[in-house]
Amino acid sequence: MAMAFKMATTGMRVTDECTSSFLEMKWKKVHRYIVFKIDENSRKVTVDKVGGAGENYQDLAASLPVDDCRYAVFDFDFVTVDNCRKSKIFFIYWLVVLITSQNYNIYLYSLLAIITISSPTVGLNGSVRDLVRRSHWQRSPEASRIRAKILYATSKAGLRRVLEGIHYELQATDPTEMGFDIIQDRAK
Incomplete structure (x- = not known):
């Protein structure tokens, strides 16, 4: 029974593709990252781009548009000082701000x-x-x-509730606020 999850606060829906892609990334490690966008006409959060297991954080950063908002999740694999392999999932709220x-x-x-x-x-x-x-x-x-920024801002919490298992959240208005060094520091 396929049914999109409705976000209570905005009337926005998260498609089944979003949740299934996230679960594939989380459990099967099929994807390194997923970029989500809001389709204003259908009022749904959809998958915009999926990064394969061999892609990296720079590929994710390059896939974000310079003039529009997006949500993204990134599966960060690392080795601790105790030589243990770990994985942390980051939720990135990409909000481009060009203020005049x-x-x-x-x-x-x-x-x-x-x-x-x-x-x-x-x-x-x-x-x-x-x-x-x-x-x-x-x-x-x-x-x-x-309008898109306001829509993304008001829909963020609902999407986060659907994507269970996120460890950290970043909000970035330019690429320097989501550098790989910030991801590494947060994961420690």
Whole structure:
């Protein structure tokens, strides 16, 4: 009985392919990493790319887009100081941030709109709502990326619950925040 798992907070669904790929990585060591993306049209988290067992962390980092958000899991194998082989699974939340004053304003307005729509009791006055409605943020390319960032941010916890067995989490807004040295330090 195949059924996508529904995330309670966002209405987002995680496809069966996501969970089966993760279990193959975790138990069978078939994959070194998995990159997940959100399909906004179907409102599902899907598998974007799977790295084979022979691939490494640099391959994962190279597979992340420079202009869009993604989730990824990475199976890090290492040897301890006691000469024991270990494996730790990292969850990486890739959130590209290109901030300009215009993007910041658009982000602020869209965030206020989401707060207003999702919780009308927050106390935002009608003028903020009207400002958001009259602005052009819904049609701009920057707003599309901002909408994606908000969608990824609100769906992250639900995906983490589905992927049981994650040891560490990293949030990165640029490649320096998810360097291999950070993975090594965390795994010790």
